[in-house]
Amino acid sequence: MSDSAPALTDRRVDALGALRILPDETICAILELLSPTDLGRLSCVSSVMYIFCNEEPLWMNKCLSIGGSIDYKGSWKKTTLSRSAMDNLCKDAAETFHKPLTFGGFFSLFLYRRWYRCHTSLSSFSLDNGYLERKEDLSQEEFSLNYDGKKPIMITGLAETWPARKKWTIEQLVEIYGDTIFRISQKSSKKVTMKFKDYVSYMHVQHDEDPLYIFDDKFGERAPPLLEDYEVPHLFKDDFFDLLGHDQRPPFRWLIIGPERSGASWHVDPGLTSAWNTLLCGRKRWALYPPGRVPAGVIVHVNEEDGDVNIESPTSVQWWLDIYPHLSDKDKPIECTQFAGETIYVPSGWWHCVLNLETTIAVTQNYVNKSNFEFVCLDLAPGHCHKGVSRAGFLALSGHDTENVLNSDRFNHPEVTQKGDILKSPTEIYDGTINQVFSYDIEFLSQFLEEERNHYCSAWSPNIYIGQREMREWLCKLWVAKPDIRELIWKGACLAVNVEKWYKCLLEICSNHKLPAPLDDEKLPVGTGSNPVFVISDNIVKIYAEGGFECALHGLGTELEFYNLLQKYDSPLREHVPEIVASGFLVLENGSHKTIPWDGRGFPGAISQLYPDTIGGISDDSFSFGVFRKMHTALKGFNASCKNIWPYLVTKRCKGDIFGKIREKMSQDDALNLASFLGVQLRLLHQLPLPPVKNKSHSDMNQIHFNKRTREIHTEECRDIFVENSDIPSEWNLFADSLHASKRNVRRRLEQWGDPIPAALIEKAEDYLPYDVTHLLDIVKDDHGLSTSSGPSWIHSDIMDDNILLEPASTSSSGKLAPEDGPVKNGVNSLSNGIGGNQKWIPTHIIDFSDLSIGDPLLDIIPMYLDVLRGDTPLLKKFLESYALPFSKVKDQEAPTNGRLEQSKLNRVSYRAMCYCILHDDNVLGAIFSLWDKLKAAVSWEVVEETVWGELNYYQQSLSNQPN
Known part of the structure; x- marks a missing residue:
């Protein structure tokens, strides 16, 4: 074999065979995709493959991909295999670990560089070019005038009175918080935690290029006394996010502890917030670039669908050792070394990279104030272009967009004559001064907002800094709490939710229906829903905007149909729902608004005349756009042709x-x-x-025809075929179709939601659900074998x-x-x-x-129990006492299932409720595993079912025992 070749002969060619054509970095990337078992097998192929398969960085990535709590065993391979054995992933992990084999005659510059970065010392790495200003006793006035939102600065003396200056040492912290579990930061999609004493042991023995470091935004909850050891410096006290409750506001403070070589790779802080970072012990190396200046070696990916921004960056130590030495003086960043007791301020949008030169302990907080409020609101707005430009400058633009920008008067800069100069260096640094060719100001960046996008209710990026509901509530609270800066808040609301557009609509509605003009306190939409809602005196005005005109039309049509039935049957529920004052459509035509009344019946002729090819032939007085049309529609062209029409509803407050x-x-x-x-x-x-399943009119272009045998739904524009089932009544068809659609992509949806849903349960979800989800419905057979139902x-x-x-x-x-x-x-x-x-x-x-x-x-019980009652069983019992309706007729009878086992499950109301949670369009499972933290360790969905919904079975049984 090739292994017997002389030591000085390169083993690579013979040991890798056909794989020798691949670069070493490609081979390492491929190996990261394999399981621990496969890596073990592959390491036996040849000596070179043995070397590749036993690299510590490889096993570190494998271990972190498992997630959960880590107990470091001295090497990442041992740690991974011991954890794999616990998870039954590797049966042979319990065997004794032998001394690693060594081989000569193999040379890899890629592996050597990585090994060097893992073992190099940074003790003498203290160069400071002096570009970053240092100040002591900085006043609030001077900070606001010269630095806030403008440029970074290192400030001394802000933490001298903190107890943390003396108490926050590794020795003292491990004595007090040794058993406390902290969150670990690493490039892993899984949540990683360690006990502090185990982390300290890891720090002392590790030799990693990018060591684990504590970066925990929940440290105040895990170790509350730590919050008493420091205070927010006076320069940064004004934080607009303070108006949100602690559970609502986005992560904003972190405890940071890391050994030599650890740190944060190049990034811009989330949401374009500003930050301060105070070092309590050790030394940190900082590098910073102004907004729009992407550091060398960094790639910014912007998702054009939702605006999600992902950054691909080398590790901190790799950037400083491999990339920094090759930069020209004008391309080098602003640099500084931070010492214990110093606080660095990083303004909104600034790129920064941090490298710990020795073991460090620090605390940092992100915040929003007057200087960055508009930037934060801009970053929260839906869309992709403006997010990319705010981080990557002109590099985020396509060639066509770049030409348009460079041709504008704003960029006729005397020192720049070629487009290429700007693309390569949008911001240049000369002798410590910043000559910013790329304009990082809100007027410029807002030009890249997508005007056609509905900012109020468009889907947000999955990694957005704050949720849409919380964002709207935050703006409302700011409007009330800070009346002196309402002009600024209005500008931010216009960027984030396009409030000016909806306010103009509101004025027309108020004028037409003789409602009082909005007061200054009433100018901003209220509530956390997906449609703009305004409180005007004693009235509530809701403008339907979510989902485009088609969805909005059916939303209003359904509400009006519902209110009509409440009146028709004189339901007592009328007394506990809002009273309708007016309803109709708001139309923007030739730059002006007008309102057209509509009570839900038929369709207004005025709108039919505006769009005769889209809407027509609806002449009866029935509710043609009610709930059944809402659940399944195919009105081609509605959203495109009716983008300037918005349904609205006015109710009594x-x-x-x-x-x-x-x-x-x-x-x-x-x-x-x-x-x-x-x-x-x-x-x-x-x-x-x-309401009736079908309307009287047969001219409706969206008339739905049910084929009971194959459960096909035919429309003029669409034809969907679902699982064959001839045994369900027609009134269940639309709901059953939605269940089938949810089941088809349930695995993908749960994986997208991820934590806190346990990965092991995600894998078992499809097996837990019934083969045919229509068996979840309240359907029984009569004496003649025909399916009957109490109906939805x-x-x-x-x-x-x-x-x-x-x-x-x-x-x-x-x-x-x-x-x-x-x-x-x-x-x-x-x-x-x-x-x-x-x-x-x-x-x-x-x-x-x-x-x-x-x-x-049952679908109404799920959000009510999880969100309103917060999983409180006594409250659920009280609810059920007043509800007093059965959830199912099914009782120990034969049904078309795959066997007795499935039938026994279907007899449990708790099983049906759990299935609906898994199939739900919203992430109710996230709420379940957050409310019942112990269920994160559950090994089966049956355990989750009994814990969360078991009470429903006792309720159903008690109802069945009641006399008829």
Whole structure:
């Protein structure tokens, strides 16, 4: 064999065979895709493959890809195999580890450089070119005038009085917090944690190019006393995100602990926030570039669909050792060495890279203030172009876009004459001064926003800094709390949610319906929903914008159909939903708005005349755009041709406060009273008769024809074929189709959601679900073998904490504890319901019916239990007492399943509820594994089912025992 060749002979050619044509870095990249077992087998092929398969960086990546808690065993291979054995991934891991074999005659510059970076010492790495200013005793005025939002600075003296200056040493921290588990930062998609004492042991023995380091945004929750050891420096006290609750605001503070060679590779801070970083011990090396100047060796990827920005960067030590020495003086970054006690300020949008020269402990926080507020709002706006430009400058533009920018007057810079100069060096540094050719100002960057995109409700990037709901609530809170800077807040709201567009629509609606003009306090949309909603005096104005015109049309049509049925059947639910004042369409034509009334019947002739090729032939007075059309439509061209039409609804303002805002003020009696109230109202909703499946008109271009045998849905524009099942009644067809669609991509959807859903359960989800999901439905066979059903029901689909209103008991109109027209009238009197008499809040209304649908009533229980009741079993019991409706007729009978085992599962209401959670369009599983943290270790979906939904089985059984 080639292994017997002389030591000085290169083994690579013979040992790798046909693979010798691949560069070493490519081989290493391929090996990272293999399992530990495959790596073990491959290492036996030849001596060179043995070397490749036993590289520590390879096994480090394999270990981190598993995620979870790490107990370092002295090498990454041993650590990985020991963890794989625990996870039953590698059966032979328990064998004794032998001394590694060594081979001569193999030379690899790639592996040598990586080995060098793993073992090099940075003790003498302290060059400082002096470009970064250092200041002591910096006043707030001087900081705001010269640095805030403009350029970085190193500040001394801000932390001298902190207890952390003396207490935060490795020895003292490990003594106090040795068993505390901290989050570890690494380039891994999985969450990695370590006990602090285990991490310290790892630091002392590791030889990694990019060592693990603690980067934990939850350190205040894991070790609360640490928060008492420091305070936010006075220069950075003003943080707009302070208005959000701790659970709502995005991650903003981190404890950072790392050994020599660890650090953060090149990046721009999330959301274009600014940051301060105070070092408590050790030395850090910083490099910084101004906004728009992409560092050499860094690649910025911008997803053109959702604007998600991903950065591909070498490790910190690799950049400094391999790339930095080859930079010309003008291309080198601003550099500095940070010493213990110093605080560095990094403005919004600045690129920075950090390398720990020795073991360091630091604390950092990101924040939003006047200087970066508009940039943060811009970064949150949907779209891709402006996000790329804000980070990568002109490099993010296509050639055509670049030509347009360079031809504008704003970029006739005297020192730049060629496009290539700007593309290669959008920002140049001369003698410590920044001559910024690329303009990083909000007016310029906002030019790259996509005007055609609906900023209010377009899908956001999955890695966005803050959720859409939280963003809208944040803007509203800022508007109320900071009236002195409303001009700035308005500009930010225009960037993030295009508020000026919706405010103009609001003015027209108010004028047409003789509503009071909006006050200054009422100019901003309220609530956290996906449609712009304004509170104007005693009225609520909702403009339907989510999903384009087709979706908006059916949203309003469904609500109007629903309210009509409430009136028609005189349902008591009417008293606990908003009262309609007006409804119609807002049309923008030739630069001006006009309103066209619509009550949901037929279709307004004025709009039909505007778009005769899209809408026509609807002449009856039925609700042609109600819930059944909403659940399955194919109106080709609607969204494209009707982009300047918005349905709207005006309702009376309901008394009370949003439940989500007063949750913490409520007593247990209040919560029980609310659970009873919801039980009654959902019973009324689920008992409300459904509208006809078909409308009277046969000229509707979207008329749906059901073929019961093959369950095909035919329209003029689409034809979807689902799993064959001839045994379901037609009223279930649309809902059943949605279940089949969800099951087809359930694995992919769960993998996209990821943490905190356990990976092991994701793999078992498809096997847990029934073979045919229509077996989840409430369908039984009569004596003649025909399928019968109690039928689906109306479902709200969004019973969550922001759609429930409560009124203080002391301010009720009757002066009694419960309003006369409230829960008492419908049998939910908390005083006589065995709950107690200490409650302070009376539930009054359920709002926002724009997500109304038709389906299984269990779907309404899921968000209500998880979001409103927060998984509280006693509250669920109280809800079920008032609800008093069965969830299924199925009781120990034969049904078309794959066997008795599946039938026994289907007899459990808890099983059906768990299946709906897995199939749900929203990530309700994330809520489940966040509420029940112990379930993250569950080995089966049955365990999750029993823990979360087991109570439903007892409820169903108690109902079945009741006399008829």
